[in-house]
Amino acid sequence: MTEPLRTPPTPDQPVPRFTRGELAQHWALLVTLTVLALTGLALFAHGTWIGRLLLALEGGLASRGILHRVFAVALMLVVVWHLLYILLTERGHRQFLAMLPHRRDLTDLAELLAYYRRRRPDPPAFGRFTPLQKLQYWGAGIGSVMMIGTGLVLWFHTKTMALMPKWVIDVTTIVHGYEGLILFMLLFGWHLYIVHLSPGNFPMQRTFLTGTISAERLFHEHRREYEELFGPDAPAERPEAGGSP
């Protein structure tokens, strides 16, 4: 375990939170899922004006299909990249362990809801990842793996039909479409809300750009991680060097 630093940081001091590689993984996932969502939605909602608009913007059914498959392969590569990062690097392994759900997450979540309902004076002391961040990570992770699996069944539907009954394809079509819609909602609705519109975050939480978080935010939003790094004292302004005359 890391020894806490004795001197409390200044409130604005940036504390490293994510590495460049981790930010790159986030960007790669952001781009691939955005294109996949838009090209998938064009087909899923083909009977509506938004589906027709997306289809026109994507150059029709044929080019939509090509785009969707190209970015599906990109998503597979991103997932493999992430898995290798978890399995082969110590940092990735530690990050993954911190992301694992624990019983404490349930009590933290209940305490957070109690805080919003004014039944508690303070929010709970979260660790490196809050229960909501874990929920988004696992939602996106499991969702991506499911989308890849069902997508492959649909992509190679002729071969699948030779091996499996028709109902498998029917179920896969429904699961792929609606799981895509759920993923779209989780990422483009809820995740964007948390990053941009949740209290204290407007216009945006910049950690996904810089990889850092201010000591003040870390103290309030990830108290247990802060205490592991800096000890129990809150961030404080340091007196000017040399003092005033």
Place this chain on the structure above:
Amino acid sequence: MVTFLGWTDLLQEPTGIPPAPTALRSVVRVLLGVLIAVLASYIALEQVGTWRRRRARRD
């Protein structure tokens, strides 16, 4: 009808293979509705809770 990847037309029309299970689709739609309701409730609770705390601090 244009359907997912275009394969359904090929399979369903000439041979009369049973249509896709609508019950499953209904179940998934209900689950989707529940998820939307849960997320919307959380957002409302967070926004209203924070607003009330800020107002109480101001007073």
